[in-house]
Each structure stands twice: as C-alpha cells, then as structure tokens.
Amino acid sequence: MQNKKHFIIITVLILLVSVLTYYALLSIGLMPVSASIQSKPIDWLFDLEFKLIAFFFSLIMVPLVYSLVVFRRKDGDETDGPHIEGHTNLELIWTAVPLIIVIALGVIGADNLKQVLAVDPQAHQVKVVGFQWGWRFEYPEGFTTNTLYLPVDQQVLLNLESTDVLHSFWVPEFRIKQDLVPGQITEYRITPSLIGNYKVRCAEICGTSHSYMEAPVIVLSQADYAVWRDDQIKLAKEQELASAGKPDAGRGQVLYQESGCKACHSVDGSKGVGPTWDGLFESNVPLADGTTVAADEAFVRESILMPSAKVVKGYSPNAMPNFSYLKDGQVNDIIEYIKTLK
Amino acid sequence: MKNNELKVTKVLAFYLGGQILGLVLGVIIQTLISGAFSTTYFLDLSSWLFGVLLSLLGFFYSLVGYYGLVKGLVWQVVGTLAGALFVSLIRFFMGLEPFNLTTFGFSEPAWVVGALVGTISFMAGVGAITDWYKWALGEKTADHHHDIEGFKKYFGVSLDHKVIGIQYTVTSILLLCIGGLFALVFRTELSNSSLEFLSLQLYNSLMSLHGMVMIVSILLGIAGVINYLVPMLIGAQDMAFPRLNAFSFWVAIPAAVILLSSLALGGFDTGWTGYPPLSVRAPLGMSMFFVGIWVAGWSSILGALNLIVTVLRLRAKGMIAFRMPIFVWAATATSIISLTATQMIGLAFQLVLFQRLMGMPFFDPTKGGNPVLFQHLFWFYSHPVVYVFILPGLGVISELLPVFARKPLFGYKWIAMSSLGIALVGFLVWAHHMFSSGMNEYLRVPFMYSTLLVAVPTGVKFFSWIATLWQGKLTRDLPTPFLFVLGGIVVFLLGGLTGPPNATVSTDLHLTDTYFIVGHFHDTMFGGYIFPFFAALYYWFPKATGKRLNETLGKIHFWLMTPSFLILTLFMMRVGLLGMRRRIADYDPALNFDVWHLAMTVSAYLIAISILVFIFNIIKTVRGKADATGNVWNSRSPEWLVPSPLPAHNYDQEMIVVGEPYDYGLEGSKYVEFIQKEVL
Incomplete structure (x- = not known):
C-alpha cells in the first residue's frame, strides 16, 4: 500500500519534470539560426531527441532524488532495507522497451538522413579547396574567390578537396559537416534557404592556425547572385588579360596570401614547412640529392607546378601540393612578387 | 619537530636546486647547439621543463636516496643518450648527417631509438626485470620478496598487489594534476576571445597533451583500483603473475616521461587523435607522443592479461562466477577490451612513426596510402577504450550502492551481463566517430544502429541502480563515498543522455568536432570514472591505511566540484550546439561566446581548488592516527571482515564463499567464512 503511494507520486513527478525540462530546453534556444533546407529535418530530429532526453532524465532523476529524500533511516534505526534481489520481469521490460525505442530511433534516423542527403540533379557545382589555413572557391564559370557566394533556394553540390591535411567544411547555420580528405573528393550538398552572411569554419584540427581557417559565406537572392556571377566572369577575364600582358608583383602578393603559399613559405626569412622566399630569387639553392640549382624563373615555375621535381635540402618531398590550377599569368605574377623579395 | 623541519628544508633545497641546475644546463645545451649565448634561453620552455625533470629527481632523491624510481630515471636519461648516440654513429658511417640542430641536437630517428633504449634502461635501473635476468642466468630467486618497511617501499619494485595498486593510484593522481594543470592554462587562454598569452603552437601542444595525459592517468587509475581490489575481493594472495604486475606498472613511468617530453621537444599540434597527414608533418614532439603511448600500451595489455588470469584461476573456494563481487565482473570486462584492442592504437601510431622516420607511405594518398585508414585503426581502439575507462567506475557504483542503501544489488546478474554487453557492443561502434570523415557513406547507418544499441x-545499469536505492535505508548523514557515487550516477546520466544525438547520423553531422562532443565526453569520463574513482578512494582509503579521510573536507571537495563541473560541461554543450568548434585556440568574438567561456574557466578553477582540498585531506589524514581499522562502512565484503590494513598476503585464514555477496537485509546470511589454514 505504502509502495503504491510512492509509485503514484513519482509517476506524477516524472511527467511533470519531463515537461518542465523540455520547455526549459526550448526556452533557452539551443540551435543557431536555420539557413538551409537540410537543417529542417535535422532540427526536427534534434527536437525529438530533446524530448527523449527530457523524459529519460526525469525517469532516472525523480526516483533518485525521491529515494534520497524519503528512504532515510529514522533516528536510532539500525536495520537494513527489505531483501529484494531483483525482479526478472522488470529487468526484461527495461531491456526490451529501450531496445524498441533505439531501433525506432534508428529507423527514424536513417529516414532522416535520407531526407538530408536528397539529391537535386539540377544542383549547380562549386569546387571548394581547403588548405592550411584558408578556403578557395573555384566556380565552373572559370573564376576563383575567397568568399563563397550561393544563390538562395537552389541546391549546390560542393566538391571538397584538400591540398595538404584533413579539414572539415562547416557552416553551423547549414548544420551539416563534411571532412576534406587529401587525395579524395568529398561531396557536400546544401540548399541555402535564408539570405544572409555566414561563415564556413574548419572543424577538423589542421595545425596551429586551425582556429583562423574561416571564410565568409554569403547567400544572395537568385537575381543578385546572377549579377554577382556575371561581374566575376568579367573581372576574371580582365585580370587574365592584364596578367598575360604584364606580370605584376602586387597581384602576385595577393595570390601569395590567398592561394595558401603563405602557410608554408615566409617572406621574412623565418623557418616554415617550406623554404622562405626571402632572398630566394637568383640565390643558389642546395637540393636534397646533393646538387645545387640556381633559383631562376624556370626553377620557381617548376617548383610551383611540379613541387616534387626538385626538393630543397632539409625539406620533405610531397609536402607541397601542386598548384597547376593557377593560370600562366598568375604564376608569372607570383614569380614577379618573389623577384621583389630578392 | 626539529628533525621534521630539517627534512622539509632538505627536500625543498633539492627541489629548487634541481630546477635551477636544470635551467642552467638547458641554457648551456642551447648555447652549445646554436653556437651563441642569448639571455632568452632562460625563458625557454624546454630549459624550464628540463629543470622540472631534475627538480623531481632531486625531490625524490632527497626522500629516498639513490634507489628505485630515482635510479630508474637516471638510467633512463643515460639510456636515452646512449641509444641516440648509437643511432647518430650509424648515421655518421652511412654518410648521413649525424646530428640535427633543428630537432634539439639529435636526428628524429635517434630520438625515437633513444626513447626506446631509455625505457629498457629504466626498467633495468629500477629493478623490474632483475628476477627474469637472474632466471636467464640460471640463478634462483626467492618466491616472495619482502618489502622494506615504511614509505620507501612505494618508490621501488614491490611484488605486493596492494603496494602496486597504491603506486598506480598515486602516479595516476600525479598525472591527473599535470593534465589538469595543462587544462587550466589553456582554459585561462579561452576565458575570452583573442589570443592573450599562449602561442598557437603551445596552445595546441597543451590541449593535445591534456587529452593524452588524462587518458594515461585514467588507465593507471583504473589499473590501481583493480590491482588493489580484485585479489582482495576474490580472496587471492596476490595477482597471478606478481613480477609481470610490477613490470606493467613500472613501464608506465618511462612512458609518461616520454609522453611529457614531447612538450619540451617541440610539441605537436594534432590533438590527442594524431590524425595523419597532419601528424606526419608535425614537429619532433609528435614522435615522442607516439612512442610514449606505444610504450604505455604494454602496461595496459600486460596488466589486463594478468587480471584475467587472476580472476579465472585464483578465486576463493565456492566463488562461482555469479557470486563474484560485481566490481570483479566490471574489471574482467574492462580487461578483455584492454587485452584485445590496445594493440590497434599501438599499431596505428607505429605506422605513422614508420611513415615519419622511413617514408613508408601508409597514409599518403599520393603514393597509394589512405588517411582515412588511420581513423579506422585509431577508433577501433579508442572507442572501446572509453568503455575501459567507465566500466570499472560503473562497477564501483554497483559495488558501493548496496552498502549505503542497505539493500541487495537489484538484478545482480543483469548488471554483470550488461558490463559484458557494453564491452561486446563497444567493439562494433567505432566508425560513429567518422560520420563526416569521407569514409564509405553506406557504413554510416549500420554504425548508427550499433551505437544506439549501447x-x-x-x-539496464541505471534502472537497476535506481531500483537498488528504492526503499533503501539511507543513513541520516550521507557519507562522502556515497555522495561521489550519487554524483557519478547523475553526471554519467547526462553523459549518457547526450549520446544518442551523436549516434543518429544527421544530427551528428552538426555535432561532430564541436564543443558539444567535448561536453558529452567530459560528462561520461567524470561520471564513469572521476566520480567513482574518488568514491573508491574515500571508501577504501581506511582499508589501505587504517585511517579514514576527513568527512568535512570530503564534503567540501564534493560540493565544490560537482556544481562547478556541471556548469562547465553544460556550457560546453551549449556553445557547441551554437557553433563552437573543438580544438580551437581562439574564437570569433562575433559569436558572443565570451561570457560562457569565462564561466567555464571560473568553474575549471573551482574544480582545481576542490582537488587541492582532496590532496590536503590525504596529506592530513596520512599524518594522523590510525583509528579506522574496523568495518568502517558496515559492509559484507570479505576485506572489511578483517582488520585494516591487510598483511602482505591478504588473508591469514582461508576464505570460503558460502552465500550471495549483497544479501543486505537477510537475517543471518553470510557471504564468506574464514577457516584456519591447515598448519603444515
């Protein structure tokens, strides 16, 4: 009889605490803004799991705290509790019910993943290159940027590539994360649903400056995006013409910063993963095979396009990715910049 | 009194002397290497750490003289130099550069071989392989060694499982403090956005080492508790292989030294996971990290082997499997994992070492290697190992609950089997760490199911614990070990409940590599290990010393640590959900995380203060009177039926199991009986 009273009290308390915990979680505002179609099912599943968390939290905490408060010895009582060794049916229930719940959660989770990964064959594509420590976005229209521009309500397939180590592409407002693996192209599909400014941040540790490996992501209306894209195409053409005509150290310096050269090659003589560019041009460079080579234009060009052809002494081969995606004019710009560091 | 003061002065003098001598030596070495003197060498981290090593040596020397640990460490230093010089000599004859000034004098292969030779030298120096060496020469040794009197025995090789258990535990607490100190340093850095006083490289090294030093600390901590308890609980005289037991403990010391030396030798920036290709490019410290863990792995594997044999072969008469104390089940389940999975991480790290040292391209995609392969090998150990960490802790909770609830453990067999169940399922879930890694997409759903199954x-454990407490007869005043048991249940519940969102793939794509994971993980580790570990320390401390830890200080420790810790991890999960990535030295002020991080840093300091209270409590109690030699907790377990502390071979009389271990409330029931051993 006494026992029955306890059970009724805790049943009521469990339900009450579950509901309160769930609404407390909701009122705090747990998730960042949702800015993609894919984040809808993900947030729905999060919500379901918060409900489960609130319920199971109460299911354990209420009887625990209740026992601590109620089942205390009276003063002077030295006796032990009732000799209850177990209850097979109870054990079966609390094995079977959670088992059913987790299987159901598995089915729901698999279906949820299917929704998140839904493929739109019309998706436009952008190549995303991650490197220590920055991002580069190569558009199929032939231009490259350091800010990712995306049109709203249109699926984009980002083909992720890494030139050096592992990275991970994450925009919290889009929810999904995908690693970049050297030697492999990984895919990231997203349909932005909210115009605004976001940031992609590298989520897989990639060395000392991992924290700063960020790039802006700007979601535009489809009309604005079209205007922006046409501008970029025009700009890229103009730049290419300019570089082809006359290499320029200023443009080379920008490329040095934006293409990732900076991560390994210093311009002040300090030591990095690769040799410094300070005083490099026309110096005599000792190679790993014991010979020496003069750092002329041909050598620098070869080192950019086929980095492992000649390895400088004291540096490891294959440390540098090849930069053959650069246009001839851009390589010339970089060489021009290196000349100024002589 | 006078004598005491003299001793304190001597210890302090040796400690400070060591630090100064080490610093000066460090500066001289750097001057020799670079060929020019600079005052900045006095501020150099490497010189200071060199000083720390010497100051510890001086500290131990002033306590015990040139004996055991001190001898081992000296031999390790000499062995490391000898091994490194040997490799340098070979390099010289091969026409390679014998020395490399950019990697602290020796070339990287020389350092690695040096570290391994240093390990063997340490073992020889400390005396952990002396008996085997004598056997190889055909000499006889005594079956039992007699330990020296007093605290000095803890600084040298002892074959007594209780001494080894205490050695493990103290080493573990020491590493816990070191790892915690690292955390405090970078937690301070994180208290607001922008980089304040750490360099990026140092931040990454400290953050990475915090992870691995804590893991080693936990491995030693559970080894300590298991070593101390299991032979005692099953009525054995000792572990099955006492010499192997001593070896397992002592090999962890050079491993820890090598691991920590990575900080002085350039550090590394990969996090504790050491994923290639980053770990292939990292500085020399990376190799020291790999070698340190590789050596520590031996400790785990051999310790687990020893424990399994002990449980299988040395139980008291009548102790059938389902009459073993529940902790023994947990210890066995944990040892099965350690014995079978540890090789994988050793192997994975070894492969990266081979790539670094010999250019074998296991993980280099340009030569047919695959970086994702490493992650599979790594997590095949590193996921099961979290169950290695928590199972003994959950075992402690199950072991202590009946004592304090004064009721039998509810569903003993179900709890025992759930430990084995967790151990088994734990082997099938590793790829849930890799949902976003670029592995084959079709692997994700099966691993989601297996993970949810955990x-x-x-x-079963949670429900059975609650049913054990239900209608119990708790004392008016809840004693400290019981508080830690309850704290463990609550914290582990939070860790457990935040698990499923990481298991379902689509939600994990948001959570993976964020602070949510950091919070979730710390909850499981504190709930599954730290809280039960402290519960065990408070509970069995009287058994080991005959002295009971101060209750008031114990409660201050508990009530300071628990709320601070809850704030710390709940805030971690909060910022993680909102977009805080893992392992970053700095965060964007635009995210408005500053205030949350400040609260986390303050909480971290409060936890550190609570640990200081605990250490103060230990020192105070050890110096006090032995007045808790009886059955302090009114337990049915055999170790409490005889006076504390136990003699060298545990029980003077033979133990026979005649009943169930947890029959609280059953009039006249007995778990064990002692009968006089037959006099030969």
Missing part, C-alpha cells in the same frame, strides 16, 4: 545495457 543505450540498452547502459539503461
């Missing part, structure tokens, strides 16, 4: 045996 919730079932874990749930």
Whole structure:
C-alpha cells in the first residue's frame, strides 16, 4: 500500500519534470539560426531527441532524488532495507522497451538522413579547396574567390578537396559537416534557404592556425547572385588579360596570401614547412640529392607546378601540393612578387 | 619537530636546486647547439621543463636516496643518450648527417631509438626485470620478496598487489594534476576571445597533451583500483603473475616521461587523435607522443592479461562466477577490451612513426596510402577504450550502492551481463566517430544502429541502480563515498543522455568536432570514472591505511566540484550546439561566446581548488592516527571482515564463499567464512 503511494507520486513527478525540462530546453534556444533546407529535418530530429532526453532524465532523476529524500533511516534505526534481489520481469521490460525505442530511433534516423542527403540533379557545382589555413572557391564559370557566394533556394553540390591535411567544411547555420580528405573528393550538398552572411569554419584540427581557417559565406537572392556571377566572369577575364600582358608583383602578393603559399613559405626569412622566399630569387639553392640549382624563373615555375621535381635540402618531398590550377599569368605574377623579395 | 623541519628544508633545497641546475644546463645545451649565448634561453620552455625533470629527481632523491624510481630515471636519461648516440654513429658511417640542430641536437630517428633504449634502461635501473635476468642466468630467486618497511617501499619494485595498486593510484593522481594543470592554462587562454598569452603552437601542444595525459592517468587509475581490489575481493594472495604486475606498472613511468617530453621537444599540434597527414608533418614532439603511448600500451595489455588470469584461476573456494563481487565482473570486462584492442592504437601510431622516420607511405594518398585508414585503426581502439575507462567506475557504483542503501544489488546478474554487453557492443561502434570523415557513406547507418544499441545495457545499469536505492535505508548523514557515487550516477546520466544525438547520423553531422562532443565526453569520463574513482578512494582509503579521510573536507571537495563541473560541461554543450568548434585556440568574438567561456574557466578553477582540498585531506589524514581499522562502512565484503590494513598476503585464514555477496537485509546470511589454514 505504502509502495503504491510512492509509485503514484513519482509517476506524477516524472511527467511533470519531463515537461518542465523540455520547455526549459526550448526556452533557452539551443540551435543557431536555420539557413538551409537540410537543417529542417535535422532540427526536427534534434527536437525529438530533446524530448527523449527530457523524459529519460526525469525517469532516472525523480526516483533518485525521491529515494534520497524519503528512504532515510529514522533516528536510532539500525536495520537494513527489505531483501529484494531483483525482479526478472522488470529487468526484461527495461531491456526490451529501450531496445524498441533505439531501433525506432534508428529507423527514424536513417529516414532522416535520407531526407538530408536528397539529391537535386539540377544542383549547380562549386569546387571548394581547403588548405592550411584558408578556403578557395573555384566556380565552373572559370573564376576563383575567397568568399563563397550561393544563390538562395537552389541546391549546390560542393566538391571538397584538400591540398595538404584533413579539414572539415562547416557552416553551423547549414548544420551539416563534411571532412576534406587529401587525395579524395568529398561531396557536400546544401540548399541555402535564408539570405544572409555566414561563415564556413574548419572543424577538423589542421595545425596551429586551425582556429583562423574561416571564410565568409554569403547567400544572395537568385537575381543578385546572377549579377554577382556575371561581374566575376568579367573581372576574371580582365585580370587574365592584364596578367598575360604584364606580370605584376602586387597581384602576385595577393595570390601569395590567398592561394595558401603563405602557410608554408615566409617572406621574412623565418623557418616554415617550406623554404622562405626571402632572398630566394637568383640565390643558389642546395637540393636534397646533393646538387645545387640556381633559383631562376624556370626553377620557381617548376617548383610551383611540379613541387616534387626538385626538393630543397632539409625539406620533405610531397609536402607541397601542386598548384597547376593557377593560370600562366598568375604564376608569372607570383614569380614577379618573389623577384621583389630578392 | 626539529628533525621534521630539517627534512622539509632538505627536500625543498633539492627541489629548487634541481630546477635551477636544470635551467642552467638547458641554457648551456642551447648555447652549445646554436653556437651563441642569448639571455632568452632562460625563458625557454624546454630549459624550464628540463629543470622540472631534475627538480623531481632531486625531490625524490632527497626522500629516498639513490634507489628505485630515482635510479630508474637516471638510467633512463643515460639510456636515452646512449641509444641516440648509437643511432647518430650509424648515421655518421652511412654518410648521413649525424646530428640535427633543428630537432634539439639529435636526428628524429635517434630520438625515437633513444626513447626506446631509455625505457629498457629504466626498467633495468629500477629493478623490474632483475628476477627474469637472474632466471636467464640460471640463478634462483626467492618466491616472495619482502618489502622494506615504511614509505620507501612505494618508490621501488614491490611484488605486493596492494603496494602496486597504491603506486598506480598515486602516479595516476600525479598525472591527473599535470593534465589538469595543462587544462587550466589553456582554459585561462579561452576565458575570452583573442589570443592573450599562449602561442598557437603551445596552445595546441597543451590541449593535445591534456587529452593524452588524462587518458594515461585514467588507465593507471583504473589499473590501481583493480590491482588493489580484485585479489582482495576474490580472496587471492596476490595477482597471478606478481613480477609481470610490477613490470606493467613500472613501464608506465618511462612512458609518461616520454609522453611529457614531447612538450619540451617541440610539441605537436594534432590533438590527442594524431590524425595523419597532419601528424606526419608535425614537429619532433609528435614522435615522442607516439612512442610514449606505444610504450604505455604494454602496461595496459600486460596488466589486463594478468587480471584475467587472476580472476579465472585464483578465486576463493565456492566463488562461482555469479557470486563474484560485481566490481570483479566490471574489471574482467574492462580487461578483455584492454587485452584485445590496445594493440590497434599501438599499431596505428607505429605506422605513422614508420611513415615519419622511413617514408613508408601508409597514409599518403599520393603514393597509394589512405588517411582515412588511420581513423579506422585509431577508433577501433579508442572507442572501446572509453568503455575501459567507465566500466570499472560503473562497477564501483554497483559495488558501493548496496552498502549505503542497505539493500541487495537489484538484478545482480543483469548488471554483470550488461558490463559484458557494453564491452561486446563497444567493439562494433567505432566508425560513429567518422560520420563526416569521407569514409564509405553506406557504413554510416549500420554504425548508427550499433551505437544506439549501447543505450540498452547502459539503461539496464541505471534502472537497476535506481531500483537498488528504492526503499533503501539511507543513513541520516550521507557519507562522502556515497555522495561521489550519487554524483557519478547523475553526471554519467547526462553523459549518457547526450549520446544518442551523436549516434543518429544527421544530427551528428552538426555535432561532430564541436564543443558539444567535448561536453558529452567530459560528462561520461567524470561520471564513469572521476566520480567513482574518488568514491573508491574515500571508501577504501581506511582499508589501505587504517585511517579514514576527513568527512568535512570530503564534503567540501564534493560540493565544490560537482556544481562547478556541471556548469562547465553544460556550457560546453551549449556553445557547441551554437557553433563552437573543438580544438580551437581562439574564437570569433562575433559569436558572443565570451561570457560562457569565462564561466567555464571560473568553474575549471573551482574544480582545481576542490582537488587541492582532496590532496590536503590525504596529506592530513596520512599524518594522523590510525583509528579506522574496523568495518568502517558496515559492509559484507570479505576485506572489511578483517582488520585494516591487510598483511602482505591478504588473508591469514582461508576464505570460503558460502552465500550471495549483497544479501543486505537477510537475517543471518553470510557471504564468506574464514577457516584456519591447515598448519603444515
């Protein structure tokens, strides 16, 4: 009889605490803004799991705290509790019910993943290159940027590539994360649903400056995006013409910063993963095979396009990715910049 | 009194002397290497750490003289230099550069071989392989060694499982403090956005080492508790292989030294996971990290082997499997994992070492290698190993609950089987760490199911614990070990409940590599290990010393640590959900995380203060009177039926199991009986 009273009290308390915990979680505002179609099912599943968390939290905490408060010895009582060794049916229930719940959660989770990964064959594509420590976005229209521009309500397939180590592409407002693996192209599909400014941040540790490996992501209306894209195409053409005509150290310096050269090659003589560019041009460079080579234009060009052809002494081969995606004019710009560091 | 003061002065003098001598030596070495003197060498981290090593040596020397640990460490230094010089000589004859000034004098292969030779030298120096060496020469040794009197025995090789258990535990607490100190340093850095006083490289090294030093600390901590308790609980005289037991402990010391030396030798920036290709490019410290863990792995594997044999062969008469104390089940389940999975991480790290040292391109995609392969090898150990960490802790909770609830353990067999269940399922879930890694997409759903399955045996434990407490007869005043048991249940519940969102793939794509994971993980580790570990320390401290830890200080420790810790991890999960990535030295002020991080840093300091209270409590109690030699907790377990502390071979009389271990409330029931050993 006494026992029955306890059970009724805790049943009521469990339900009450579950509901309160769930609404407390909701009122705090747990998730960042949702800015993609894919984040809808993900947030729905999060919500379901918060409900489960609130319920199971109460299911354990209420009887625990209740026992601590109620089942205390009276003063002077030295006796032990009732000799209850177990209850097979109870054990079966609390094995079977959670088992059913987790299987159901598995089915729901698999279906949820299917929704998140839904493929739109019309998706436009952008190549995303991650490197220590920055991002580069190569558009199929032939231009490259350091800010990712995306049109709203249109699926984009980002083909992720890494030139050096592992990275991970994450925009919290889009929810999904995908690693970049050297030697492999990984895919990231997203349909932005909210115009605004976001940031992609590298989520897989990639060395000392991992924290700063960020790039802006700007979601535009489809009309604005079209205007922006046409501008970029025009700009890229103009730049290419300019570089082809006359290499320029200023443009080379920008490329040095934006293409990732900076991560390994210093311009002040300090030591990095690769040799410094300070005083490099026309110096005599000792190679790993014991010979020496003069750092002329041909050598620098070869080192950019086929980095492992000649390895400088004291540096490891294959440390540098090849930069053959650069246009001839851009390589010339970089060489021009290196000349100024002589 | 006078004598005491003299001793304190001597210890302090040796400690400070060591630090100064080490610093000066460090500066001289750097001057020799670079060929020019600079005052900045006095501020150099490497010189200071060199000083720390010497100051510890001086500290131990002033306590015990040139004996055991001190001898081992000296031999390790000499052995490391000898091994490194040997490799340098070979390099010289091969026409390679014998020395490399950019990697602290020796070339990287020389350092690695030096570290391994240093390990063997340490073992020889400390005396952990002396008996085997004598056997190889055909000499006889005594079956039992007699330990020297007093505290000095803890600084040298002892074959007594109780001494080894205490050695493990103290080493573990020491590493816990070192790892915690690292955390405090970078937690301070994180208290607001922008980089304040650490360099990026140092931040990454400290953050990475915090992870691995804590893991080693936990491995030694559970080894300590298991070593101390299991032979005692099953009525054995000692572990099955006492010499192997001593070896397992002592090999962890050079491993820890090598691991920590990575900080002085350039550090590394990969996090504790050491994923290639980053770990192939990292500085020399990376190799020291790999070698340190590789050596520590031996400690785990051999310790687990020893424990399994002990449980299988040395139980008291009548102790059938389902009459073993529940902790023994947990210890066995944990040892099965350690014995079978540890090789994988050793192997994975070894492969990266081979790539670094010999150019074997296991993980280099340009030569047919695959970086994702490493992650599979790494997590095949590193996921099961979290169950290695928590199972003994959950075992402690199950062991202590009946004592304080004064009721039998509810569903003993179900709890025992759930430990094995967790151990088994734990082997099938590793790829849930890799949902976003670029592995084959079709692997994700099966691993989601297997991961969710872990919730079932874990749930059985929770429900059974609650049923054990239900209608119990708790004392008016809840004693400290019981508080830590309860704290463990609550914290582990939070860790467990935040698990399923990481298991379902689509939600994990948001959570992976964020602070949510950091919070979730710390909850499981504190709930599954730290809280039960402290519960065990408070509970069995009287058994080991005959002295009971101060209750007031114990409660201050508990009530300071628990709320601070809850704030710390709940805030971690909060910022993680909102977009805080893992392992970053700095965060964007635009995210408005500053205030949350400040609160986390303050909480971290409060936890550190609570640990200081605990250490103060230990020192105070050890110096006090032995007045808790009886059955302090009114337990039915055999170790409490005889006076504390136990003699060298545990029980003077033979133990026979005649009943169930947890029959609280059953009039006249007995778990064990002692009968006089037959006099030969």
